[in-house]
Structures are given as C-alpha cells and as structure tokens.
Amino acid sequence: MAASGKDAKDKGRLLAGRYRLGTVLGKGGMGTVWRAEDETLGRTVAVKELRFGSGVDEDEKRRLITRTLREAKAIARIRSGGAVTVYDVVDEDARPWIVMELIEGPSLAEFIRENGPLTPHRAAEVGLAVLDVLRAAHGQGILHRDVKPSNVLIAATGRVVLTDFGIAQVEGDPSVTSTGMLVGAPSYISPERARGYKPGPPADMWSLGGLLYAAVEGVPPYDKGSALATLTAVMTEPVDPPKNAGPLTEVIYGLLAKDPAHRLDDARARALLTAVVNAPEPAPVPVPAPVADETRHIPLIDAKEAAEKAAAEKAAEKAAKKERERREREQRERARAALKSARKAAAAATATAAASAAEPPAAKPAAKPAGKASSVVAPLTDVMPRRTIVLAIAAVVVVLAVVGSLIAYAMSGDDTGRKDAGKGGKPTPAASAKPSPGGGTSPSPQPSAKPGEQGGQTGGGGQGQQTPAPDGGGSGSGSGNGSGSQGQGTTGGAPVTGLPAGYTLVTEPGFHFSIGMPEGFKQTGIAGENSGVIYSRDGGFPRIQVDYTGSPGDDARAAWAESVPGTSKSSTGYHHIRIDTVEYRGYPTVADWEFEREQKGTKVRVLNRGFKMDAKHGYAIMISCPADQWGGPECTQMRATAFETFQSLS
Template sequence: MAAAVKAAAAKAAGTGEDEGRLLAGRYRLGAVLGKGGMGTVWRAQDETLGRTVAVKELRFSTGVDEDEKRRLITRTLREAKAIARIRSGGAVTVFDVVDEDGRPWIVMELIEGPSLAEFVRENGPLTPRRAAEVGLAVLDVLRAAHGQGILHRDVKPSNVLIAASGRVVLTDFGIAQVEGDPSVTSTGMLVGAPSYISPERARGQKPGPPADMWSLGGLLYASVEGVPPYDKGSALATLTAVMTEPVDPPKNAGPLAEVIYGLLAKDPARRLDDDRARAMLTAVVNAPEPVAPPVVPPNAEETRQISLADAKEAADKAAAEKAEKAAEKAAKKERERREREQRERARAALKSARKEAAATAAAAAVATASAAEPPASTKPAPVAAPLTDVLPRRTMLLAAAAVLVVLAAIGSLIAYAVGGDDKDSKQQGKNGGKATPAVSASPTPGAGGNGNGNNTPQNASPSTPQNSAPASPKAGDPGTTSQGQGAAPGGSGSGLPAGYAMLSDPGFHFSMAMPEGFHLTGIAGKKSGGIYSRDGGFPRIQVDYNNSPGDDARKAWMELAPSVAGSSRGYNLISIGTVAYRNYPTVADWEFEREQDGIKVRVLNRGFKLDATHGYAIMISCAADQWDGPECTQMRNTAFETFQPLG
C-alpha cells in the first residue's frame, strides 16, 4: 500500500522526468516520497558516501513573480539553518544544501516511516502512554529549538514522523521563526494549521515558546482522540473557536487529560511550561499499564462448555446480589416505616399532652378560685377587676408551675421521638427540603474511632462544587451561630485550636471543627450540601454529601473540570490528583483559582468515598492572596483533621 501511495505521489508531482537526475555530481534522485506546498521530497542515493538520503526540492508554482521566488528561497535556506542549529535526536539531520537551477535543494537524513497523522488514520488513536512518549520526544526537540531562539510554529501530527525503530522525529521547520534573523520579515499572513495555532497567534500577538506548547497540546489531543481539538470546517471559524471556546473534553485521554488541559490553557502565562509538561508526561509513561482480561475463543466446543459453567456461576452470583440488594431495600423501607410511625405516635402524644396540660391548668385555676370564693349571700355586686384580684398570686403561681411541669415533659417527648423535626415544615421550606442543621456538641476528633482515620470504609465520586445560594438564616435559628447553642468551642482542654468550635450538620451527614462564628450561609446549587462562613464571603467551607458515590474520585473531578472552567470567570486549573486520606478507598484533590464575588479566590476541593452510600466533598475557599496565610492554612488542616461522617 505504501508503494502505491508513493507511486501516486510521484505521478501527481509530475516530476517523472527528474527521476535519475544527478545533483551536484553526487545525489541521484529516485522515487518521490511526498509533495507539499513548497516543493517535493525525493528519495536519493548519495553516490559519494553510498547512503540513502532525502532531498527536499523547492518548486515554484506557475505565475510566481521574482519577489516571491526570492522570499521562498530565503525561507528554504532559513529552514536548513534552523534544523542545523538544533541538537536533538528528535530532529532531522541536515547533510548538505545544493544550489541548482537557481534554487536550493536540502539534503537530509531519510526517515523511513509514516507521519503521526497517517499512523493514527490507519491504526486508530494512540494509548495515553504511547502518546505521552511521542509528546516527550517532540518536547525534547522544542526544548533544543527554543534554546537556540527558534520557534517551530507548525507543530502538528503530519509534521511528526514515526520511524520503524520507534524513533519520533519532528520535521518541517519551513515556517520557523528564528530570533535575530534579519531575513525574517512580517507579511501580515498567519501561517500554520488553524486547528493547532495558539490563541495569541490567532489574535496577531507576538508568539513565544508557549505558542509551540499549545500546539503540542493539540497534537496530544489528536493522538488519543483521532481528531484535532478544534475543527469547525473553515479556517476562520476554527480560529474563532480557538480564541473563545473551551475544548471538547477528551474521551480517551485518561491520565493524559490533565496535561492536555494544562497545555491548551488560553492564557500563555498559565500554560504548562517545558518543565511541568515534562514531569507530567513522564509520570504518565511510568504509570503501570492496565492489564487486559484474557481473550477466550468463542467457537471451541470445550470453551463453550466452560463458558456455560461460568455463565451459570455469574448468573447465580448476580441473582444473589440482586436478592441481597432487595433485602437491604426492604429492610430500609421497614426502618423508615417504623420511624415514621414512631414520629406520628409522638406527635399524637404531643397534642394529647398539650390538651391535658391546658385542662390541668384550667382545672387547677377553677378549683383554687372556687375554694377562695365567699358564699353567694355575701358576694358583692360584680365589678371589673384585674386577674390578680380575682385569683390570688399564690394560686396563679401554682397553676403556672403545673403548666411548666407538663410542658417540660412534652419537650422531653419531642426531643426523644422526633429529634427537633417539629419545625420541619417551616425549616424545610427555607433549606430546600432539608431540616436546618443544628450546631451541636460533638466529641473531639478521635472519639469513637473516627477522627484518627480508624474507620474501615468500603469505597467516590465527589459532589459538584457550587456557587452559594444564600439561605438567609435568621439570628437565633439553629445553625446560625457556633457559640452558645451547644457548640464545643476550642481552647484549653477542648483538643481544638483556639478560636474553633465543632459544628454538626445532620442534614448533610457530617460534623467538623470550623472557626468560631461560622454558620450556614448558603446551600449548594443542587441542594447537595451546605456553605459555612461568617458573613457569606471568604474564607468559607462547603461540604457536599452524595448518597450514591462512584469509585474513582479523580475521574469524577476530571469529568467535572471542563464545565466548571467554562462557567467560571478567570478559571485556572492548578492540579487534579489522587491523595491519601484516612485510608478511604478513593480520594482526590482538585485545586484551582477563579474570580468570585469580585475577588480572586483559590479553592481546594477534596472528594472521597467512605462506602456505597457515603461520599463527600470538602471545598475550602480563601482569597488567593491569603491562601498561604495562617488563618486559611489552619482552617484547611483543621477541617480535614476533624471531619466526622454522620448517619
């Protein structure tokens, strides 16, 4: 097939008459290897040294004037000089430049193999690991070029060759920009492939090394996805998308996604540089490859019998799991039914107790009044008088005491049976269907085996970070203050830093130490969690709860990051990666910056899973210029150290 392609290329080039031609008495032209906008590449034989080489011929199309010819000759010579200055195993070696027919011919090392674009087209996208290897090889060439003041400006899959030995070579420095070269003039033209041109070049700004790093990000994207990151059908539409639109999230990038997002940052100042990109690509290359399951032939008789046995075992296992889940669901429904009946009985008892209290108080008042009333024959004529005149003070005090005793009993009944849910209808309307969380006393971290990471969790996808939706709690409501209503303040003997108190929120299933004065100031956008601060501003802590978490916290963050980036002003990804936290089965930190409420905010969002029904995200937000200050640092450390799951 390759021979057919080359033959077709030779025919298309219309240069059959030059085959066999001897250049400079030394280089014998053979078959045409390819043809581009500036000329033709030949396979040739160096008859002096007896080796096969590639010769790039500069060709002029019909109608080109002398000025344009001089410009193209200058550009070709500049390419040869640029390549000759680069010292890298990933760059093509230039052997010679021959001047014949008034135009230059570049004699170069011959690379036998397809371009990256051809390889992906014929074999499908690369794995993230192989794409990272290609990226490192291209990065080596760019580092060497940038060190010589050379910008490639046309990094794309068709300019990367994959040799049969596996060597990766970056070619075609035809539009390279060489610092300090007086032959470089500005023509006002934007050259390069639109899908791989950086936003700053698309805007006409002077490019630097970050422009080549953007193109490398596009190359990595195309390597794993099979399509460029931006392709809108026309050059103008594509360049507009490059400047204004977020990239479509890659589906096959896996661990390479973070590198791609970092390289495709629209602001060159926030783009990954050589060192950070190299470290991240190396980590992808060194990560262990997933082990593929063994492939079982489907048509052997013996295999069919084994497969049937395996299928039966799998079916039995699935049936058992289904039965277990059904039993758990039924048990949960039964528990909820019993709890509901208990609450209804408690409410009925409450109403009865209230009536009985009122009746008891009334009876006591009537009986006392009757005992003190004079005989009818001596009763004075009825006149209006204050209640204290009709009922002596001692009688009223006795009646009030009786009422208080009954009401105290009622209060105990409420606390035991409904746990404060008597105000559900009012508070749920205020907090999106959840009871307003109460600030309550909570043991010091470690009590009960939770605070020191002694849980034995079984497996998270963290919940979504949301901008706050103010809850506007009233002063005096449960949850509006962290002191004086059951909070456990820090200080001597409390086990907490000075100025901190434990805050419990049963509605979102957690307790945690927060700075004194922190209270519920907002509900997360999807009512998945609470936002806690002093006044609704920063610093703040958001805690989200998820009752059906996934099994890969980092993957959940990676999937969520593009939508948050697209909806946030001034978004800048700092990092997404797995971390160790209390031996929970999956934990990941997502750190980024964005503009919020008129200030630059830095955010650390830690997502983790405890078990099949408990997943959490703890999002710490501070003003960016205070992130490393003592207040924000202590708030982060204390939050993660004292977090306790509830329920």
C-alpha cells in the same frame, strides 16, 4: 504515490553530481520530498525540493527561497535525537534542494488514521520526544510554529522525529518579516498567535498540547470546519473534554491554557509526561478518526477581526456573569441580614416570655378530690397566667411574621434575572476526589469519590455499597476516612434558630459535618464507596451530596480538571460549563465545578464545591437541581444556605 508528469521526468535526475532522485515520498504546499541515493557515500537520503506554483512572482520566489534556507539553517543548529539531520544544501535551477536524513516510517497523523489513537502511555513518549526537540530549538532562539501530527514522524525503530521547520521563526534573523498572513494549522495555532501577538516558546507548548490531544482522541482539539471559525474557537472557547486522555488529562489542560503566562513550561510538562510514562500502562480505548491539521494561510486581518468579535462577545459574557454574581451576592447578603434579624427577634421574644413567666400567678384554691386519687391534666391557664400566654403567643406571631417577611425579602428580586442566572453565563460543576492507582486519594482537596459521581439510593438507611447507576451515578474508589458509623449517624431536628424558614440543621458525625437543608430532606444514598452522604426528599432532585476525605490534595481546580474525562464519559449528555478557583472562608484551595447532564430522565445542573480545610480535612458539597429550576427560589436558597451553614465537626 502516483507520479505526476514532472515527477516522472525528474526521477533518476542527478543533483550536484552525487544525489540521484528516486521515488516521491511526499508532497506539500511548497515542495516535494524525494527518496534519493548519495552515490558518493553510498547511502539513502531524503531530498526536499522547493517548487514554485503557477503565478508566483519574483518577490514571492525570493521569499520562498529564503524560507527554505532558513529551515535548513534552523535544523542544522538543533542538537537533538528527535530532530532530522541536514547533510547538504544544493543550488540547482536557481532554487535550493535540502539533503537530509531519511526517516523510514509514517507521520503521527498517518499512524492515527491507520491504527487509531495512541494510548496515553505512548502519547506521553511521543510528547517527551517532541519536547526534547523544542527545548533544543528554543535554546537556539528558534520557534517551530507548526507542531502538529503530520510533522512528527514515527520511525520503524520507534524513534520520534519532529520535522518541517519551514515556517520556523529564528531570533535575530532579519529575513523574518511580517507578511500579514497567519501560517500554520488553525487547530494548533496558539491563541496569542491567532490574535496577532508576537509569539514565544509558550506558543509551541500550546501546539504540543494540541498534538497530545489529537494523539489520544484521534481528532484535533479545535476543528470547526473553516479556518476562521476554528481560530475563533481557539481564542474564546474551552476545549472539549478529552475522553481517552486518562493520566494525560492534566498535562493537556495545562498546555492548552489560553493565557501563555499560565501555560505549562518545559520543566512542568516534562515532569507530568515522565510520570505518565513511568506509570503502568492501561488498556487502550480505540477511537479511530482522522486528524485534520492541514497547514493554511489565513489573512491576519481576518483573524484579528474574528478575535475582536470574539473579545466583544467575551466581554459581554463577562459583564453578564458579573451582573449575575452581583445579584447572587446581594441575595446572600439579604439572607444573612434575614438570619441575623430572625435571631434578634427570637431572642427578644424569648426574653419577653421569660420575663412574663417570672411574674407570680394569682393564688387559686386547691380542690382536693375525695375518695380515690385520679390523674388530672391541668389546663394551661392553671399553670401560667393568661397574660403570660397571650404575650408568648404574640411574641411567636411577631417572630414568624418577621422571619417570613425577611426571608421573602431575601428571596425577592428580578425574576427575569434569576431565570437568566440559570441559563446564561458559565455555571458551576460538581466534584469529588479521584482515587489514585494505589487505592488512596489523589492530591485533591475533595473527598475520595470521583467528582461527578452520585451515589445511588440505598436501602437500609443508606448502609452498604450501592450499585452503579446508568445515569452517571456509581461507586467511587476512595475511602471515606471516617468512623465506622459513616452513613448511619445522620440526625435531624426541629428548625434551628437562625436558619431560613423551612430549613433544618442536619448533623452527620460519621463524615464530620453539619449543614442546613430543607425540611423533609433525608438520607437517600451513600456516595462513592462510603465517601459521603446524599440527601433529598425522595431520591430525586433537588439533592445535596457531601463528601469527606482525610487526605485532601493541594489543588482543587487541577483535581476537578483531571476528573472531567471520567465524568463526561460516564454521564449521559454531559455539558461542561466551568471549573473556577473561588474564595471560600479563606480555605487554602477551593474550586467550583459546574456542568449539566441527564439523570433519571431529568436534565440536571450540578455545582460541586471542593475544598481543603487543612492537611486532614477535605470536603465537597454537591448541589444538584433540575436545570430549568437552577435559578428559581428553591434551588438558589438551597445553594446559599448549604454554603453558608456548612460546618466541620472535627
């Protein structure tokens, strides 16, 4: 590092008669760090010098001095191998100089810039080391408030050290006062701090999540250019799915939960990180990129205004989502009413026809042909009286009219609202279970195929394993857990009483389910490695995929979240919409994953509902439609009917 005029002048200076300054190791907004020699003990140390910029008044100087002393006291109270050791505090030139342990090695930010992102295994090791320091600090009532890659040093020995407690908040310290400023790196400031709320230990856990994200991705989780835009994104936007996190995905999402009450705490984060460290390390995926984590001072009033604006937008979005859900709920209720009325009408027609058929027909003379007997087909009127035929035909006409009108009524509504439902708000994604390294299914309620995967079209009636498709379809790595007839037992039939007009019931004993779908749909593929079945008219869209697993997990939402990176990476134009826990028939865990992607040249919107029925039965129902038809009558009816009519055959 090139030395400035003042640095050159101070080089060789002796502090307190024992610490001789050498070269400059680094500079920050409020100080310079020197390499120095402790001539009394004969050891190399680091000395942090507090410097005042031009135009700093006396009040600001006092505040900075207080902050520096608070940093020294905070570090001295922490007992952790991942915290730097403070040796001394020297008062010279009416300002403090902190003498501390010298750590030889780059910061995590510098390491990433020079060598690229860390592997999930190494990132988990770094995360555990930082977590140790935070636990020790929080135990002393100290919040770091500036956890980021540039404040983590990687020693040549591999030791990981969390530094710079300069903006730490110490519980009970009367010198900590509100300055109306939000201090820290915007990408690593927690949502509650950005909103001006009083932070607690969860705020540091959020920053740890951001650090882990940057460690494996090479970029911060939120970086919109300006501080206010970044803070607004932190408060209101979902994080871009990490592409290289692998087994770290769950802990990253858990730490970056916007609600501190739902964020991972020390114990849960430690358990997940330890599991990653103990697991076999996969090959790294290099994605070199800089880490932007400069500590900035943002006026709190601006951050609050941004938060209020974001909150208003969020409220409008929620209101639109509620309105869309209300319309969909009304549509489902209309569909149920239509089905119920259709059943009643069909039953009445059947009873009328049966009663008429019971009447004895008028006697007709039998004409016995002479000579050789021949086969003669009797007219219907010879077997059944005309009155009965007329009544039966009338009954059928009535039933068809009732069904048609009711279905039309159920599908009627505001066309604009339906279009908006396909464009606005947060949609719902697709899901399949993710296989575990051991070859079995992970603890997810979904089938063993990976959540975003679509089986390709196969020949031979869907037998065998399909070739992975470049549009995101491909083979999974789980087991269908069904009988040997999986993929071969699909049966269809005439429309079943109670289904909407144009729908039929399809039964698949191999995968243990039946479901209603449009007439003309047939099996056009096998999902994953024989984990489920894909139905469509011709192999295109719309389509329905149903997966089954005999070993479902206990958290559908977590399983979907874990599967996002793989699906995002393997899909073209993946756009994440939402992952929501939902209620469905009282099942113990159900989650909807909704997203968009390009498949076979078509922009497709996908809703995948994964659910666990019991310990041995888990399913995922994936509905895929062209994105521009998502809110249209066909796709809306198909989704409602699939979820309404699905039945397990176990």
